[in-house]
Amino acid sequence: xxxxxxxxxxxxxxxxxxxxxVDIAPSYGLFIDGEFVEATGxxxxxxxxxxxxxxxSEVAEAAEEDVDRAVRAARKAFEKWSALPGxxxxxxxxxxxRIIQERSRELAVLETLDNGKPIKETRDADLxxxxxxxxxxxxxxxxxxxxxxxxxxxxxxxxxQVIPWNFPLLMLAWKIAxxxxxxxxxxxxxxxxxxxxALFFADVCRQAGLPKGVVNIVTGDGRTGAALVAHPxxxxxxxxxSTAVGKQIARTVAGTRKKLTLELGGKGANIVFDDxxxxxxxxxxxxxxxxxxxxxxxxxxxxxxxESIQDELLDALKRRLSxxxxxxxxxxxxxxxxxxxxxxxxxxTALAEKGEAEGAERxxxxxxxxxxxxxxxxxxFTNVTQAHTIxxxxxFGPVLSVLTxxxxxxxxxxxxxxxxxxxxxxxxxxxxRILAVASKLRAGVIWSxxxxxxxxxxxxGGYKESGFGREGGRHGLEAYxxx
Amino acid sequence: xxxxxxSVFKTYKLYVGGKxxxxxxxxxxxxxxxxxxxxxxAPLSSRKDARDAVVAARKAFGGWSGATAYNxxxxxxxxxxxxxxxxxxxxxxxxxxxGLSKSKAAAVVDxxxxxxxxxxxxxxxxAQVVGGANPVAGPFFNLSSPEPTGVVAVLAPQDSSFLGxxxxxxxxxxxxxxxxxxxxxxxxxxxxxxxxxxxTSDVPGGVVNILSGRTAEIATPLAAHQDVNAIDLxxxxxxxxxxxxxxxADNLKRVLRPQAVDYSxxxxxxxxxxxxxxxxxxxxTGALGAAGSSY
Numbered sequence: 001x002x003x004x005x006x007x008x009x010x011x012x013x014x015x016x017x018x019x020x021x022v023d024i025a026p027s028y029g030l031f032i033d034g035e036f037v038e039a040t041g042x043x044x045x046x047x048x049x050x051x052x053x054x055x056x057s058e059v060a061e062a063a064e065e066d067v068d069r070a071v072r073a074a075r076k077a078f079e080k081w082s083a084l085p086g087x088x089x090x091x092x093x094x095x096x097x098r099i100i101q102e103r104s105r106e107l108a109v110l111e112t113l114d115n116g117k118p119i120k121e122t123r124d125a126d127l128x129x130x131x132x133x134x135x136x137x138x139x140x141x142x143x144x145x146x147x148x149x150x151x152x153x154x155x156x157x158x159x160x161q162v163i164p165w166n167f168p169l170l171m172l173a174w175k176i177a178x179x180x181x182x183x184x185x186x187x188x189x190x191x192x193x194x195x196x197x198a199l200f201f202a203d204v205c206r207q208a209g210l211p212k213g214v215v216n217i218v219t220g221d222g223r224t225g226a227a228l229v230a231h232p233x234x235x236x237x238x239x240x241x242s243t244a245v246g247k248q249i250a251r252t253v254a255g256t257r258k259k260l261t262l263e264l265g266g267k268g269a270n271i272v273f274d275d276x277x278x279x280x281x282x283x284x285x286x287x288x289x290x291x292x293x294x295x296x297x298x299x300x301x302x303x304x305x306x307e308s309i310q311d312e313l314l315d316a317l318k319r320r321l322s323x324x325x326x327x328x329x330x331x332x333x334x335x336x337x338x339x340x341x342x343x344x345x346x347x348x349t350a351l352a353e354k355g356e357a358e359g360a361e362r363x364x365x366x367x368x369x370x371x372x373x374x375x376x377x378x379x380x381f382t383n384v385t386q387a388h389t390i391x392x393x394x395x396f397g398p399v400l401s402v403l404t405x406x407x408x409x410x411x412x413x414x415x416x417x418x419x420x421x422x423x424x425x426x427x428x429x430x431x432x433r434i435l436a437v438a439s440k441l442r443a444g445v446i447w448s449x450x451x452x453x454x455x456x457x458x459x460x461g462g463y464k465e466s467g468f469g470r471e472g473g474r475h476g477l478e479a480y481x482x483x
Numbered sequence: 484x485x486x487x488x489x490s491v492f493k494t495y496k497l498y499v500g501g502k503x504x505x506x507x508x509x510x511x512x513x514x515x516x517x518x519x520x521x522x523x524x525a526p527l528s529s530r531k532d533a534r535d536a537v538v539a540a541r542k543a544f545g546g547w548s549g550a551t552a553y554n555x556x557x558x559x560x561x562x563x564x565x566x567x568x569x570x571x572x573x574x575x576x577x578x579x580x581x582g583l584s585k586s587k588a589a590a591v592v593d594x595x596x597x598x599x600x601x602x603x604x605x606x607x608x609x610a611q612v613v614g615g616a617n618p619v620a621g622p623f624f625n626l627s628s629p630e631p632t633g634v635v636a637v638l639a640p641q642d643s644s645f646l647g648x649x650x651x652x653x654x655x656x657x658x659x660x661x662x663x664x665x666x667x668x669x670x671x672x673x674x675x676x677x678x679x680x681x682x683t684s685d686v687p688g689g690v691v692n693i694l695s696g697r698t699a700e701i702a703t704p705l706a707a708h709q710d711v712n713a714i715d716l717x718x719x720x721x722x723x724x725x726x727x728x729x730x731x732a733d734n735l736k737r738v739l740r741p742q743a744v745d746y747s748x749x750x751x752x753x754x755x756x757x758x759x760x761x762x763x764x765x766x767x768t769g770a771l772g773a774a775g776s777s778y
Contacts (some may be wrong), residue, residue: 132620148612150751241733250732255725262735419734438764449767455619459627459763463713467736471762473617475627483753 034212261469421463501688517582
């Protein structure tokens with residue numbers, strides 16, 4: 001069967017998820033001390049749906065005074081919240097987990113609208129993980145004495161948290177759940193392009209009866225985040241985002257007593273050995289770089305394939321990419337959604353052009369892009385060398401750079417040849433080789449014969465310039481305890 | 484008779500890559516005791532010495548981090564054995580350096596020897612304490628293990644020139660990191676003598692590198708060095724610590740800020756974990772009876 005017949009045999013009728021389950025207000029204020037309030041000076045900004053460029057809502061832009069107001073609310077709430085018996089804090093978090101489960105359809109649709117990622121991802125990955133994260137950390141709140149940080153470990157105080165746009169609600173959960181479980185209060189700034197799910201989370205807090213001031217949400221751009229990070233009464237800073245901003249934050253908190261954790265960029269190597277199960281490896285490569293349009297810090301953006309199977313693997317990969325469905329993120333059959341913003345699309349486009357200009361060979365499947373919105377076709381580059389920009393810089397888009405190797409030693413050397421150290425993948429049927437290679441890779445999360453798996457019990461975070469500290473699991477508590 | 488004999492002075496040198504070089508700059512500075520009496524000239528290290536030390540530490544990292552925890556434990560224990568044999572020398576040096584009575588200096592040296600023993604016992608236990616399996620919701624065996632972060636720059640405490648030094652150095656190398664140590668600026672001699680102990684204790688060359696000189700002059704290039712993974716600021720004052728932390732952000736070094744420490748107390752595991760990374764590996768477990776279907 002040739003490719004054309006194959007693709008026509010797999011035509012799907014549209015199967016859009018209904019957006020009537022979510023009711024987006026025309027405007028939102030800042031969530032401070034349990035109430036939605038306008039920003040000082042009344043400044044607002046628009047949030048759009050990346051797949052259509054439709055304006056979804058107008059959101060308040062927090063100025064320095066608003067951040068200060070939020071920090072003061074969190075400080076005021078800290079005394080009672082931290083003194084609450086752990087078992088009571090736990091029950092609030094369990095309530096939040098349950099309410100998120102109940103409202104997960106609504107939140108999944110909302111996230112897909114605001115972020116542009118496919119509904120099958122928000123429905124099957126983001127939202128279940130969000131609820132699971134709150135459920136997991138809820139159980140820790142009254143068991144901190146047993147977590148290995150000594151008897152009666154204390155919270156830090158007010159946590160200032162700045163999160164990215166690629167997994168808006170999931171990153172909120174990674175930040176807020178452990179912070180609250182350990183008795184801290186929080187001021188969280190969602191990303192400028194994806195503020196809505198955090199504002200809906202404020203409503204979840206209301207339904208859960210969470211005491212006011214324990215969670216505060218300030219929306220805005222980088223200036224709002226910078227004000228939060230620099231606020232003198234913040235005791236803990238947690239940031240997920242770019243390495244460049246992470247370095248700036250590290251400079252800002254230098255010389256203070258603020259505890260800092262950073263989850264930053266990556267250039268993950270996905271290593272495929274000649275004895276790998278090819279079909280499974282192809283699926284892993286696809287989920288490694290095309291999950292969430294490749295806008296994932298731990299994406300497997302460098303494919304390292306053993307030279308002897310390069311042709312076979314690339315043929316299979318190209319065949320598979322030709323079946324990916326790009327389009328309406330609310331369609332349940334969609335594999336590839338929209339790029340989050342015009343700015344990110346421009347960055348991906350520029351880096352891909354650089355890849356071509358530097359001599360790598362570009363390939364994309366035949367793929368029609370919608371006429372409005374921000375779109376980028378799945379792309380792979382072959383003939384990539386380690387010196388190429390697309391092998392070194394994080395693209396944060398659906399662009400895979402393919403390199404080859406001959407020996408396991410060479411694979412390890414190439415995989416580690418990066419300033420980053422967040423993730424890696426290993427595909428092989430040989431157990432001892434997997435273990436040996438895993439032990440040599442300088443990366444915080446390694447997947448063997450799988451990729452992009454997440455779980456609240458599993459610590460996540462990087463080596464080197466991918467940041468420091470861990471989120472998830474018992475390890476994730478440390479970031480929010482005075483230990 | 485003994486009055487007539489002229490004693491033999493020691494030429495104090497740096498310790499880099501298992502060798503004892505002078506500073507490449509050819510500079511030395513005067514080291515005095517608590518009463519300002521001349522004790523010796525110590526090398527006044529340059530930024531080039533700092534860079535050379537980083538190269539040596541990086542070169543040693545693969546072997547030392549790859550050694551078994553049991554092996555590292557025995558090597559650290561061997562340091563304690565060698566120190567015990569030179570106890571009198573160190574009591575004298577610490578007494579001179581810190582202006583302590585002989586009995587107080589002896590207590591400090593004993594505590595330092597015991598600290599090596601304490602950390603020797605940690606090498607093969609820390610992974611069990613801070614690592615472990617994670618019960619993920621899926622068909623995976625998921626294991627978190629601590630790994631050394633790499634090359635660590637250690638600014639040794641300024642006042643506690645020997646016990647403090649051992650207390651910050653031993654935890655760094657116990658877990659498989661390699662170290663570039665900046666000795667106490669005013670009292671570097673016990674640190675430089677410790678190098679002689681390390682050199683005869685099966686500690687591979689380059690695992691510990693010891694520099695003497697002006698803390699700020701040596702620490703600045705170390706904090707900015709792109710091949711240093713972490714920095715312990717124990718020996719920096721507030722202003723220098725802030726400046727170094729800012730420089731360290733350039734490649735996101737792990738930074739241990741200065742804090743008040745009573746080095747006579749038994750330490751916790753904090754200094755061990757400060758220079759560890761957590762690696763989490765997801766292994767696909769598959770399902771029996773459905774071979775090959777569950778990747």
